[in-house]
Amino acid sequence: MTTKHYNVFVIGSGVAGQTAAKICAKNGLSVAIADKQAFGGTCAIRGCDPKKILLQFADLIQKSEQLEGLGIKKLPKISWSDIQNFQKSFTEKIPKSTEENLAELKIDMYHQSPTFISENEIEVEGKKVTADTFVIASGLTPRKLNFEGAKFLKTSAEIFHLPKVPKSATFIGAGYVGMEFCFLLSTLGCKVTLIDSGAQALSQFDDFLVDKLVSSMKKKGVKFVFNAEIESVEKKKKSYKIHYKQKGKSKTVTSKIVFNTSGRVPATALLNLEKANIQHDETGVIVDDFLVNKTNKNVYACGDVSSKSLPLTPLSGLQGYIVGNNILKKNSKEFENPLVPSVVFTHPNLATVGYSEAEAKKRYKDVIIFKGDASNWYNAKKGNAAVYAFKIIANKRTNEIVGAHLISAAANETINIFATAINTKMTIDEFKKMIFTYPSYASDLKNMLKDA
Structure with missing residues (x-):
C-alpha cells in the first residue's frame, strides 16, 4: 500500500473544512481534503440554500391565499418540476466549482470517507495517508431510528429530488427541518402528518409563539401527533402504514412517503476515531477553546461536528477560520460562542x-x-x-x-x-x-x- 504525507488533511468539504483547507494551502502547507459525498457540503447542496429556494414558492402561495378576494382573483399555479429545475440550477454546479477552486490551490482531493488506523494515519481510497495535522469537519448526518421498517424512511435531502409533490406524507420529528418541510408540502397540496415523541414542536423555541405556529399550520391541514412512539413502518403496495402508540393506544396513519426528520448527529461513525485516540461523544469531537481535540493534540474539529458548535453555516465558517489560523500559529485564535439568532422558515x-x-x-x-x-x-x-x-x-x-x-x-x-x-x-x-x-x-x- 502506497503512503502519502501532507501537512494538513481535512475531512469534510463543507464551509468549515473548505475554509480551514484554503487558509492552510494559501500559506504554503501541503493540504488534502476528503468527502464521501459531493464536494460543497450539506448547506449548499442538500440543506439550507436549496431549501430556501423551495420555500419561497410556498410563501408565495400562502401570501396569495391570505389576499384572495382582497385583490387576488386567482391563485397562482405552481410547477413543481420547474421549481426543482430552478433549485438544481444552484446546486448542480457547486461540486464542480468547489473542486476547481480547491484544485487551483493545489489541494489534493479524495472522494471517500477516510478511516483512522493510528493517531496520525488514515486509510482512504486504498492508500495510507499520514499528516502532521488532521481537521475533522465531517458535519452531521441524519439520526438513525431503530424500529421495524425504519429502512423505508426517506431523509429530507430526498425532497430535493422528488419528481412531484406527493399526495400525502408523514414526517417523524418536529424540529426545524420537519416543520419547514411540513409547511412546504402542505402548502403545495400534500396531506401532511407530523409525529413527534415530545409534547410540542420546536422545543428550543418559545412556547407562546410555537403554539401560534402549530395552530396556524393545523388550520392549513397539517395533522400533529405529539407524545407518540413509532412502533413500525409497514410497506404497502403504493403507500406506507405507520404504526405508533399514543397514550397507551396503538394507532396508524397511511401516507405515500415517510420522512425521518428526527434530527442529526455528528458524522463520525465511519472515521474509527478510537484508533486515533480522538475523544468524542454525542455532541461531536470534543475540543477546547482553540478547537483542538482533548486527547489527540494533532486533531482539530470545526463546524457542526465540533462539540463547541451549533448547526449553523456562519458558525461553521468562523470555526474553519479559527482552525486554519491555529494550524499556522498555534493557539492564535480562540473560539468564543457568539450570539446567534435562529429562524424556522415557515410562514x-x-x-x-x-x-x-x-x-x-x-x-x-x-x-x-x-x-x-x-x-x-x-x-x-x-x-x-x-x-x-x-x-x-x-x-x-x-x-x-x-x-x-x-x-x-x-x-x-x-x-x-x-x-x-x-x-x-x-x-x-x-x-x-x-x-x-x-x-x-x-x-x-x-x-x-x-x-x-
Whole structure:
C-alpha cells in the first residue's frame, strides 16, 4: 500500500473544512481534503440554500391565499418540476466549482470517507495517508431510528429530488427541518402528518409563539401527533402504514412517503476515531477553546461536528477560520460562542435570539417580559395575516434587552435588529430612541417595548 504525507488533511468539504483547507494551502502547507459525498457540503447542496429556494414558492402561495378576494382573483399555479429545475440550477454546479477552486490551490482531493488506523494515519481510497495535522469537519448526518421498517424512511435531502409533490406524507420529528418541510408540502397540496415523541414542536423555541405556529399550520391541514412512539413502518403496495402508540393506544396513519426528520448527529461513525485516540461523544469531537481535540493534540474539529458548535453555516465558517489560523500559529485564535439568532422558515417565520424566558429568570434576579399578540397591528392586517406575535425579555436591573422571540412574515430579518441590540447591550430606552423605516415590520419593534 502506497503512503502519502501532507501537512494538513481535512475531512469534510463543507464551509468549515473548505475554509480551514484554503487558509492552510494559501500559506504554503501541503493540504488534502476528503468527502464521501459531493464536494460543497450539506448547506449548499442538500440543506439550507436549496431549501430556501423551495420555500419561497410556498410563501408565495400562502401570501396569495391570505389576499384572495382582497385583490387576488386567482391563485397562482405552481410547477413543481420547474421549481426543482430552478433549485438544481444552484446546486448542480457547486461540486464542480468547489473542486476547481480547491484544485487551483493545489489541494489534493479524495472522494471517500477516510478511516483512522493510528493517531496520525488514515486509510482512504486504498492508500495510507499520514499528516502532521488532521481537521475533522465531517458535519452531521441524519439520526438513525431503530424500529421495524425504519429502512423505508426517506431523509429530507430526498425532497430535493422528488419528481412531484406527493399526495400525502408523514414526517417523524418536529424540529426545524420537519416543520419547514411540513409547511412546504402542505402548502403545495400534500396531506401532511407530523409525529413527534415530545409534547410540542420546536422545543428550543418559545412556547407562546410555537403554539401560534402549530395552530396556524393545523388550520392549513397539517395533522400533529405529539407524545407518540413509532412502533413500525409497514410497506404497502403504493403507500406506507405507520404504526405508533399514543397514550397507551396503538394507532396508524397511511401516507405515500415517510420522512425521518428526527434530527442529526455528528458524522463520525465511519472515521474509527478510537484508533486515533480522538475523544468524542454525542455532541461531536470534543475540543477546547482553540478547537483542538482533548486527547489527540494533532486533531482539530470545526463546524457542526465540533462539540463547541451549533448547526449553523456562519458558525461553521468562523470555526474553519479559527482552525486554519491555529494550524499556522498555534493557539492564535480562540473560539468564543457568539450570539446567534435562529429562524424556522415557515410562514410566518419563527425567530429567536438571546435568552428564553426561563433562562433569563435563572440568570437575573428580576426580568421584564414584553409579550403580546400583534395580529391586529397594521403590518399584519395589510397582509391579512392571522399570526403575528412577540416576546421580548429585559434585565430589570440594567434595563438591557437580553432575549427576543418573534413570529411574523418578516421575523427572519427583524430578529437581526434585536441581535444587534443584545450584542451592544442596548437598553429599552436606547432602543426606543432609534428611528426605523415606516411602515415596516422594523418600525413595529419599538411598539413591542411598551408597558409590560
